[in-house]
Each structure stands twice: as C-alpha cells, then as structure tokens.
Amino acid sequence: MKPDISLDLAQKQLRIAIPGDLISTSVRALHQEIDAALMVPAGAAAPWQTITLNLASAKMVDSMGLNLIVKILKTAQNAGARLQIIYQNPNVHRTLVFTRLDRYADLIKG
Amino acid sequence: MSIANPNPLPRPRRVLVVEDDLTSRELIRIALEKTGYAVVPVDGVCAAQKELNALGFEAFDCVVTDYQMPEDTGLALLAWLREHNSQLATIILTAMAEKQLVADSLRGGAVDFLEKPVDIHKLRVAIIKAIEQTRQRRHTFEVQAAVRELGRTQSWMLQARxxxxxxxxxxxxxxxxxxxxxxxxxxxxxxxxxxxxxxxxxxxxxxxxxxxxxxxxxxxxxxxxxxxxxxxxxxxxxxxxxxxxxxxxxxxxxxxxxxxxxxxxxxxxxxxxxxxxxxxxxxxxxxxxxxxxxxxxxxxxxxxxxxxxxxxxxxxxxxxxxxxxxxxxxxxxxxxxxxxxxxxxxxxxxxxxxxxxxxxxxxxxxxxxxxxxxxxxxxxxRWYPLIHERYHGGQLAEIDRLGEHWTRSLQVAVPDLDPMLKHDLLLASRESLLNALQHGCHNEVQCWATFQISFDPETRKFRIWVDDPGNGHAFDLDAHEMTATHHLVDRHRGLLLMKQLSQALTFERRGASVLMELGPEPRRHEPAPTQPAGGGNPFSRNL
Known part of the structure; x- marks a missing residue:
C-alpha cells in the first residue's frame, strides 16, 4: 500500500491520502514515504501550513494507525501547522474521538 | 379358512398405448398382445390420464404414446407423468423426425423415440428396455423412501426428549x-x-x-x-x-x-x-x-x-x-x-x-x-462460544487474515449484528491479540495465545477473552489513558481503544489475561483525567 502524497504550494497544503485502512499491517508500508514527505531541513520553514490526511477510504484505524496520526500531528504542531483529517466511515470518526484526537485535529467528513 | 397362495403368478406386463389413429393403435395392440403383453389402448391424452388414475400408475409397466394427437401431444402426457412423480418409462412415436422433438422428448423423461410407421421389432426391443427402466426407477424410488424413513426415525430418536x-x-x-x-x-x-x-x-x-x-x-x-x-x-x-x-x-x-x-x-x-x-x-x-x-x-x-x-x-x-x-x-x-x-x-x-x-x-x-x-x-x-482458537507469536503478520476469519464467523453466527458493534468487536479483538502476540508471546512461534469470543443471545452482548503465556506487568490504566491523551505519546493507544470500545474491561495476571465485554448499549465515554497522575506504576509494557 502506498500513500498518495502531494504538496500544494499555493495553498501551502500537504495532502496525504491513504488508500485503505490505517492499521498495523499497512502502517509498516506507509510510514517511510510519509516520514520523507514530512521531513523539513533544519532551520528551514515547512512549505506547508496545513497537513490534510485523507482517510476517506479507511473503514478501520487501529492503535498503530493512531500512532502514525500522532506522529503527523506532532510534526504539524512543531511546524506551527494544523492537521485536518478527512473521514467517511463513522467508525473511523468514533475511533478518533474515543482517543481524543478530535481535540488536536480538525475532523472533516469527506 | 382360506389359504393365500404364497407364490402368486406374476401379472403380465401391462403397456398403455396412446394413439389417436385407430388402425395404428390396433396394429400395435395386436403385435404386443402376441408377444404376451397386456395392452390398454386409448385414443388420447385425457383417456390415458383417466386409465392411469383409475387403475393406478403401478398397474402399468410402460407407456407408448403418439406425439401428434388432436387434443394434446405426447409431450404433454410425458410432462403430466413427471408431475405426478411417476416412474413409468415412456416411448414417443412420431411421424415428424425433427431433432428438436427428439431432444425435448428425452429431456422430458422419455426413454426412447421411434419414427412412424412403427417397426414392430424395434418397438418390442424398445418396450423391453422401457419396462426394465420402469422397474429400476421404482426400485430406486422405494429405496429412497426407505432411507428417508430411516432418516426420519434417526432424527426423531436424536430429538426425543x-x-x-x-x-x-x-x-x-x-x-x-x-x-x-x-x-x-x-x-x-x-x-x-x-x-x-x-x-x-x-x-x-x-x-x-x-x-x-x-x-x-x-x-x-x-x-x-x-x-x-x-x-x-x-x-x-x-x-x-x-x-x-x-x-x-x-x-x-x-x-x-x-x-x-x-x-x-x-x-x-x-x-x-x-x-x-x-x-x-x-x-x-x-x-x-x-x-x-x-x-x-x-x-x-x-x-x-x-x-x-x-x-x-x-x-x-x-x-x-x-x-x-x-x-x-x-x-x-x-x-x-x-x-x-x-x-x-x-x-x-x-x-x-x-x-x-x-x-x-x-x-x-x-x-x-x-x-x-x-x-x-x-x-x-448463556455465553455461547463462537470462536475459540490458539495463535502463536509468529502469526502477528497474519492479523488481517485472522480479522477476516472473525468477520466471516460473526457473520454466520449473528447475521443481523449491528455494523458498528461488529467494527468494535473486530477492533477490540485485533488490539488485544496484537498485544498478546507481541508482548506476551514475543513473536515466538512456540508461544501460544488463546483467543475467544462468546455471545449471549438474550442480551446480545459479547465477551472477548485473550490469554497469553507471558507474566504481564503492573500498570495503571487511567495513567496510561491520561498520558496517551494529553501528551500525545505514541503508545498506550491500544489500551485506550480497548477501554473505550468495551463496556467492561478486566485484566488478570497483570494484563496477561484480558476480558472485554461489548454490547449494543452505548458505552460510557468517560473523559480522561485532566491532570497528570503523579508517580503511577512504571510501564514496562506498551499497551
């Protein structure tokens, strides 16, 4: 599984789309490319002010998936940016709320 | 006192001949009677049905019927015989040698098909074959009926209270x-x-x-x-x-x-x-x-x-x-x-x-x-077990396949399961088993965890048990929850999910044995503690 990652310089937005469930078995394949996209050279400003994580294709997010979201969230916070999470499945929304990530990220129904 | 003959003479083989043309009908009757058959000649489908109903299907050994008759065709008679579950073998006679008709006749259950004018020798050969076919069909039917009766008796004995x-x-x-x-x-x-x-x-x-x-x-x-x-x-x-x-x-x-x-x-x-x-x-x-x-x-x-x-x-x-x-x-x-x-x-x-x-x-x-x-x-x-399986530590990478197996099992057992509850069951199962295989079995193939899901049909609640062979460790559930929520640490979220998804969560053997109860009622979403808990138990294991 590969994420679809794009940078919109005009909108200063980094878009990361996950093509399925964000679970332990997919996180292993996803995290390297996401880490690379989030990398900001020391001393440089991040080229984005918003990170949009698109989970519209996901029906389940497990603890490893949540940990990946936390990692993205922390990167966003350190860069002074916001994290938006797009979801479609109500169970994904519930999982994010259960684990209080709604306090730190904007949850948007896609 | 009358004494029944223990060996009654067998009745002659009886053939029902259905033919609207009087000359053909009589020719066939005479030819078959000369061979020793008893013949019942009739001039159409209705008359044939009347004879069969009057004398009974068992009184005949085969049927010879013309295809083209004024009131109805020989195929209609064939269909009627099948509908009445008759084992009577039927021979169709026709002047029209169309291939489609042959196919339809054989598909309809006819055992043979002869062109008119009828060759009497061929007819006699076909009748011998048809009578044997009827005998075999009747024997099979009787055996099947006896087996069905045995099956009914067996079921009755099994269900007897x-x-x-x-x-x-x-x-x-x-x-x-x-x-x-x-x-x-x-x-x-x-x-x-x-x-x-x-x-x-x-x-x-x-x-x-x-x-x-x-x-x-x-x-x-x-x-x-x-x-x-x-x-x-x-x-x-x-x-x-x-x-x-x-x-x-x-x-x-x-x-x-x-x-x-x-x-x-x-x-x-x-x-x-x-x-x-x-x-x-x-x-x-x-x-x-x-x-x-x-x-x-x-x-x-x-x-x-x-x-x-x-x-x-x-x-x-x-x-x-x-x-x-x-x-x-x-x-x-x-x-x-x-x-x-x-x-x-x-x-x-x-x-x-x-x-x-x-x-x-x-x-x-x-x-x-x-x-x-x-x-x-x-x-x-009360608690019907639906899944009870053992998984070894090397099966961590198979967690998606196991999840699909649980999904199918839940689907067959509780087909009307609420989709949200099903999601929660699968996620809670996944989290607890991943934890057991990773931390309790240390990913080793010789270490086995036990996994069980049970269902109470009355309350529609589920229980999930996961036991691993590890020693567990001391931990503070609330402290874990607070740390994961307020400090955005990249651990303890499995535990947080298990707690939030279940209506009751119990640990034994310092967490090496987990019991979760999930049901259709809304869960209590208690907010996490707002202040960090000072001096909680050391966490030696990431849940």
Missing amino acids: VANLPVHIDLCFHPKLEAGGDFFSHFRPGPDKYCCLLTDVSGHDLQAAYLSAYFQGVVRGMLECATSLPEVFCIFNRMLLEEWNHALHASVGTSVAVCALLIDFKWRTADVITCGTPAPLYVPPEGRLQMLTEPGGIPLGWFEDFDVPARIHASMPGGAFLLWTDGLEDWAEKTGVSPLSAGFALLQARAGGRPAVDLGEASDDILFSTVCIPSAGQKAL
Missing part, C-alpha cells in the same frame, strides 16, 4: 445423505449419573447409521449392567475388529469415533473419554472455555492393542459441555469460519431463531450438541 432430564440438551443433526453415521444418545446409567454418547461411524451410508445406533445400544446396555466405560470401549473395539470388519471382508475397515461424557451429579464431576472425535469443550457459567482433552486420538476398530485414553475428570459447578463431530469442522474449514460459530448458527436455525444455514458444501454428516448442567439460576447455556 426424556422426561425430567437432569440436563438441558440442545442438538442439531444434518446427515450428508438421508441418514448418517453420526449419532447422539443420552441416558441414566445409574442413580445420580447421566451419560451422553456421541458417535461418528466412518461412511455416510445405511451401514454407518446402523452401526452407530448398534454401538450406542451396546454401550447403554453394558453401562446399565455396571460395566465401566473403558471396558465397554475395549470390548467394542474387539467386536469391530474380530466380528464386524473381519466378517464383512471389507477392504477398508469400519471405525467408530466416540466421545463419552459421564456426569456425576452427586459429586458434581464429569468424566470424559474421547476416541477420535474433536475434543469436547467445557463452558463454565461465566463463559471462559476449557478444553477437556486433546483433539483426535484413535477411533475404535483400528488396532488390536487399543488403549482407552485416560479419562478426564473435571469438577463442574454448572455450565455446559459442547460436543460435535468432525463434519462440522470440515464444513467450517471449507467455509472459512470457526466451527463453534457454525454450530451456534445451526442450533439457532433449528430453534427458528434465524434462517437455515446453507450446508451445500458439507462433505460429511454434521452433529453439534450442547449439554447444559443447570446451576443456580441458570438452566441453559
């Missing part, structure tokens, strides 16, 4: 054919004792059904004469080898797999002996399963030096025993579901609580039973 039973027995039986080699009986071999016997004889034929019932009768008789179960098994093993298999000169011997459950109500104990059947399970009142014996073993009828497996002696506060034959496991494996979920679905379908289960792919007889021992306030089994 004994008055004032000290146990509550729920059972479903699906023979592969009309009758089968699986059998279950229960009886009182003595005061304060109750015996349940499950047998599975190799094969699915009438011989298997007979031997299964015969074995059960022998065991019952011997136990009532105070013979012990191991002695009975040894005697029957010898009987099978010396009398049954030897006498039949069978190229493949007959074997009997058996599971005996002997309950002692005075001492509240149960003895279990299994020879070649799946291992029975004991479900205590709170629902956590105990496997009583190892599965498999040697069935009766294989070896002379047969050792009866050690009987398992279990103390029994109440609860239930689950017994089944390997046909259930075969079907479950083909369908990709857990055998217990399949067994539960069959019991529910039998009780009318859900649609019938499609057993189209079953290759063996299937028998599944629950034997419930009433205890305080509980008469029937």
